[in-house]
Amino acid sequence: MLETNSPVDIRATIVKTYRISSDVSIITLECPEIAAMANPGNFVNIKVNNATQPLLRRPFSIHDVRGTLIEIMVKSIGAGTTLFCDTSEGSTVMVLGPLGNHFNQNSETFQTAVLVSGGIGTAPMLFLEKKLAAEGRKVINLIGGRSKDDLLSQYLTNCRFATDDGSTGFKGTVVDLLRSELPDLNNEGSLKVFACGPNPMLKALAGFCHEHHLPCEISLESMMGCGIGICYGCSVEVKDPDGSIRSILLCREGPVIDAKLFAE
Numbered sequence: 001m002l003e004t005n006s007p008v009d010i011r012a013t014i015v016k017t018y019r020i021s022s023d024v025s026i027i028t029l030e031c032p033e034i035a036a037m038a039n040p041g042n043f044v045n046i047k048v049n050n051a052t053q054p055l056l057r058r059p060f061s062i063h064d065v066r067g068t069l070i071e072i073m074v075k076s077i078g079a080g081t082t083l084f085c086d087t088s089e090g091s092t093v094m095v096l097g098p099l100g101n102h103f104n105q106n107s108e109t110f111q112t113a114v115l116v117s118g119g120i121g122t123a124p125m126l127f128l129e130k131k132l133a134a135e136g137r138k139v140i141n142l143i144g145g146r147s148k149d150d151l152l153s154q155y156l157t158n159c160r161f162a163t164d165d166g167s168t169g170f171k172g173t174v175v176d177l178l179r180s181e182l183p184d185l186n187n188e189g190s191l192k193v194f195a196c197g198p199n200p201m202l203k204a205l206a207g208f209c210h211e212h213h214l215p216c217e218i219s220l221e222s223m224m225g226c227g228i229g230i231c232y233g234c235s236v237e238v239k240d241p242d243g244s245i246r247s248i249l250l251c252r253e254g255p256v257i258d259a260k261l262f263a264e
């Protein structure tokens with residue numbers, strides 16, 4: 001949950017776009033300035049086309065950084081994401097970033113990172129895994145989805161899967177998978193959990209980690225407008241250790257927060 005350098009707003013060329021499933025694409029953008037500053041957990045706010053509709057930009061996690069390129073993993077769920085998935089190579093889009101804070105993957109206090117993700121929440125995990133591995137940490141991915149077609153694990157290592165319908169891996173939620181794997185994971189030295197996915201999944205995970213004294217950082221989702229703290233469109237309620245409730249602007253004080261603030 002560390003701060004990021006000042007963002008830049010640049011016109012970026014789409015150098016590659018390809019589908020990895022019926023509704024998920026990987027889009028590669030030439031963004032040298034953003035690539036140089038980005039950290040795992042940061043996001044970018046993208047104007048997905050050059051027309052007036054949709055008017056607002058859409059937020060996306062940085063999926064990976066390779067040299068001067070950034071990659072975005074996009075799930076088509078509405079007008080903006082569908083337009084972005086359909087954008088052709090060689091066209092340009094406006095990209096503001098890197099935005100928000102980022103995971104604290106450098107803390108000395110753990111040996112093994114457990115990356116817990118659900119659905120399109122797997123998007124930031126490749127960049128995070130690469131940074132963790134470069135620092136010599138062991139990484140284990142627990143990935144959940146409704147069925148095997150929802151699991152997004154490409155290029156991730158040490159993956160264990162959970163599906164709601166049992167079509168592959170553990171039958172149940174990814175939090176249930178963590179519960180069942182914990183005795184085994186406890187043989188991997190001290191653990192830290194990093195997570196991204198739907199907010200109800202993160203709520204359940206936050207409670208589980210609190211109960212089991214596992215340090216955990218979660219990347220939350222909300223609707224967003226400006227991405228830089230002006231429109232107040234991304235307010236999320238968190239609970240301080242003394243039980244008091246307060247609102248944070250997720251684009252500035254998130255998207256990554258200490259899971260203790262989100263536990264029931």
Ligand SMILES: Cc1cc2nc3c(=O)[nH]c(=O)nc-3n(C[C@H](O)[C@H](O)[C@H](O)COP(=O)(O)OP(=O)(O)OC[C@H]3O[C@@H](n4cnc5c(N)ncnc54)[C@H](O)[C@@H]3O)c2cc1C
Pocket residue numbers: 043054058059060061062072073074075076077078079080081082120123124220221222223224255
């Ligand atoms: C910090 C952050 C990082 C994100 N990273 C990614 C990513 O890496 N890849 C990716 O595919 N998506 C990501 N998202 C979600 C993505 O921004 C939304 O899917 C997108 O804005 C939807 O735009 P749309 O025009 O396609 O859908 P709309 O037509 O605007 O909405 C379609 C439906 O989705 C719901 N919806 C829209 N935005 C959100 C949201 N943020 N959270 C929950 N429900 C929403 C709407 O209420 C509506 O029901 C991220 C969101 C945040 C806040």
Ligand code: FES
Pocket residue numbers: 223224225226227228229230231232233234235249250251252
């Ligand atoms: S998105 Fe505008 S204040 Fe957060």
